[in-house]
Amino acid sequence: MSIEQDVLPLDMAIERPAPRRVGVEEFRTPLPGPTRYTVMDSPVGELTLFGDGEALGGVSTPAKDGAPRPVPEDWVSDPAPFREAVRQLNAYFAGELTTFDLPLAPAGTPWQLRVWAGLTTIPYGETSSYGQLAEELGRPTASRAVGMANGRNPISIIVPCHRVIGADGTLTGYAGGLERKKFFLALEARTAAAHR
Numbered sequence: 001m002s003i004e005q006d007v008l009p010l011d012m013a014i015e016r017p018a019p020r021r022v023g024v025e026e027f028r029t030p031l032p033g034p035t036r037y038t039v040m041d042s043p044v045g046e047l048t049l050f051g052d053g054e055a056l057g058g059v060s061t062p063a064k065d066g067a068p069r070p071v072p073e074d075w076v077s078d079p080a081p082f083r084e085a086v087r088q089l090n091a092y093f094a095g096e097l098t099t100f101d102l103p104l105a106p107a108g109t110p111w112q113l114r115v116w117a118g119l120t121t122i123p124y125g126e127t128s129s130y131g132q133l134a135e136e137l138g139r140p141t142a143s144r145a146v147g148m149a150n151g152r153n154p155i156s157i158i159v160p161c162h163r164v165i166g167a168d169g170t171l172t173g174y175a176g177g178l179e180r181k182k183f184f185l186a187l188e189a190r191t192a193a194a195h196r
Contacts, residue, residue, distance in 0.1 A: 028105040038079040055105035058154035061176030098124040115149035125192030
């Protein structure tokens, strides 16, 4: 499928879970044991989902050149733990879901976890700047540190780092490439506008 493809069925009912503020305490600590993973097709290329078998630890988009990201040799291919995540991601791409409800276990520093939790509070269809997020985290001068943590977010799409833009409204870097960031923002803007 093409990234430019319009994936929004305008006549579909949108699933709208109640908005909630996610705190770091809602992130689980990854369980010991092998990392499990699965791969799913999406409008932006193959996504690799990985985690500990009970909680999602990451969603990787393809590299900027479209190449799939390599999977470490010690990871175990196991689609079963990811069925609900795949269902919710497919609903997101179809314009039917605006809020994910999944157990998440990203591995990061305490600061990164705070930033990633902050990302989950940016409403669907809206954007924030690094400075705004730093302000909300109580560290108004930490916009660069927010940007660095944002760039290391392992759970793309679900923890919406794509909703962070420059203070002047320009799109800034995205690990999966700016075309994918534009795609996510356009999808969310169309979906939000169609259901107002």
